[in-house]
Amino acid sequence: MVHGSGSGQKLHNVSLVKLIRGKAMLQKNNPENKFFFVYVLLSLRDNKLYIGSTENLEQRYYQHQHGSNASTRSRRPLKLIYFEGHLSEADAKRRESYFKTTKGKVTLKNVLKKSFLESFR
Numbered sequence: 001m002v003h004g005s006g007s008g009q010k011l012h013n014v015s016l017v018k019l020i021r022g023k024a025m026l027q028k029n030n031p032e033n034k035f036f037f038v039y040v041l042l043s044l045r046d047n048k049l050y051i052g053s054t055e056n057l058e059q060r061y062y063q064h065q066h067g068s069n070a071s072t073r074s075r076r077p078l079k080l081i082y083f084e085g086h087l088s089e090a091d092a093k094r095r096e097s098y099f100k101t102t103k104g105k106v107t108l109k110n111v112l113k114k115s116f117l118e119s120f121r
Contacts, residue, residue, distance in 0.1 A: 038095045051100050
C-alpha cells in the first residue's frame, strides 16, 4: 500500500514524486504497474469529508475541483487530505467502504489530526 497526503488546491509535485517512487518500488510485485487509490477530500465549505476511489487520482481530483462530480460540486473548494494506493481494486473498494463507516471515519480523523487542525485555522 502506498500512502500520501496532499494540501492546497492541487495535487503537489512532492506527493506525486513520493507516489511515483512508491510505484517503482512495488513494480516487481505488480507487473502491470497499476494502482487503485482511495482518497479523502475535505470540503472547505462545509468541513465534511468525501471519500472515494479511483484508478487515476490526478484526473479524479481535477474532476472534483472543476465540478464534474455531482456529490462534491456544491461543496467546493475541496482539499485532498489523504490517499493510499492498492495493488488490487477489491482492496481499494474494501478500504473505501471501511472509511465510510463510523469507525472508519474515527480512524481517519485520528490518523489525520494535524490535517484537520490546520484546515480549521
